Amino acid sequence: MKFSIQTEDLNMLKESVQSNCYRIRFGPEFCELKTPSLSQLKEAYSLVTSKGKEFVYVTPFFSDSGLKKIREHLTFLNEIGRNDIVVNDLGTLNLLKNYPSLKPHLGRQLVFIPARCPWPQITERKIDSLAKSYVEELFYQTSLNYISTIQFYKKWGVDGIDVDWIPKCFPNYEFLAKNGFKLSIHTNLTPVTVTRRCHTARFSREKSIEECSRPCSRKAFLLKHDLLNSNLALYGNVVFQVKDVKSEEAKGLYNMDVAELVISMNPLTKIQKLESINSKIRELDSLF
């Protein structure tokens, strides 16, 4: 199994380039305010490639002002050769038609998976068994388990997709791999909901988007509720479900063509230093 490290922080990237991962995904997946400057992007690219690792640029969803900013990033990456870009916004995908060297890779926000819901209420309802089995079947599908959708994204040059570690979805991921998509499976953190009205910024009494001091770079929060039996956590503008990766679950991937498992570096995963990266890679590798 191959492992990639995802980070939006240049200092963490400096730790990750020393690790045993084969490629590094740099950039914010969810918050456009964390988009790096062009010089940071160039530095990140140089650090990663100088260590012989592959570089992937990760982009979030954008407002128009955010999209203006990344045009120069795309120009830079397009000029230096073929690079994967993780896109989480149809507007970014639209822009990429102007950058022929860049290969779009669909991010998690463009792949709808009902089973990201932290409570499987839909499958627990008291309905007749036939209906229940149909509902369960739909619940674990993805928005790409449909040939027309696959063809559409192929036409747009998409060759890979990001999904989450949801074992009951693995058979449906296999369908995607068989249809030629490179599968990147994120471990430990499943995004449950995303906002622009950033819950962390608001909780930290930030005044405005322009003046946000990025409290998320320092803190993450657990969200607990007596009635909800879910491990929810708030990191920046995203609520995640935190999950352990279990060995019996990994069996579902044994015969599948998975391109990589993605390990995120942030205060929530508590993976922020080289030692913790290598330890995580060893832990996951032992499952296969």
Next chain:
Amino acid sequence: MLNETSIFEVSKRESDKGKTPKLLSPIRSYEGAVRVVNAGADELYCGVIVPEMRDFVLYRGPKTDIPTYNELGQVVRYAHDHHVSVGVTVNNPFMTEKMEVPLRKHIRACVEQGVDAFIVGDIGVLSIVKDIAPNIKTWASTYLASTNFETVDFLSELGFNRVILERQLTINEITEIAHKSKIEIEVFIHGAGCSNINGKCYLFHFDYPPLAQARNRIRGLHSPCMLPFKVCDASDEKILDDLPVMDAFTGCSICKLPELVRAGVSNFKIVGRDDWPIVQENTTRMYRELIDLIMSDHTEAFWKRVNELKTHFMISPSLSLLTLDDYYCQQERCFYSPLFHTPYRIPSSWCTWTKMQFKKLAVVE
């Protein structure tokens, strides 16, 4: 800085260049259709139960939808007799091979009833709609998370006639998109103010037993993002606060209507398919009145009415249980309030009562 009157004047001047924005109202029944048409809606939208998929429910229950194609037909005929168009939501946020047969049947049945448009939230669903009814109008749902012009342009190239913008855009951002767009731009003006991005949210609302229990006890609670959470530091799990950190709310935009007209938006959407028909009617009537006041240049009357509405209850069937949610205006909690610096505004009495109810539920559990 512009005062209220001058904003209004600019709004009127700019809007002269275009048309009056159309008012789009939600319904879930023939009765609702009659009420909102008579209250001044220009367009209606509704869902219709897909018989084979009635048990697969993500966000809203089947009571939100029109129950039969016959009733849809009645709605369409009544609306068309009054020059009002009807859009049907087929906005599943995803499409799979397993859903194709029922959805094709559903779309054909809606087309047979004469609907004018489909609200579509997925590329796969769009391919089916275009296959069955290539000339029917398609409106891009918020499930497609349109937050920038490039996305609108992309959806326009795919054949959408209208894009419903994501709720969390500023009026300046909306203006920029609307001015560049070749197709219609629709924005939300009233109803469920999701605190998260619709198409990227998996906090499904429907039928999780603890949530259903909480909903029965706590009026005004309709989604998990309204729940109070214990917010703990992830490093040491120390509880820092106990509050509805996601803080969804029912929003309005009465004060912002002149700016939205000026922005060049073509359609104003009221949310509330699950509301009672009388609420759908009253909300429609209120916005109809305000839009007409703007377009007929009755500045003073417009602001007088807005100020009245700021302390005005909605007429609700359960008048005895009015909560903050029943106001039109909730001060700083409108769709177009600042993105960050909005205070958590749960009144202390509501909060205490809510906590009491949760304690009771926990005991029952």
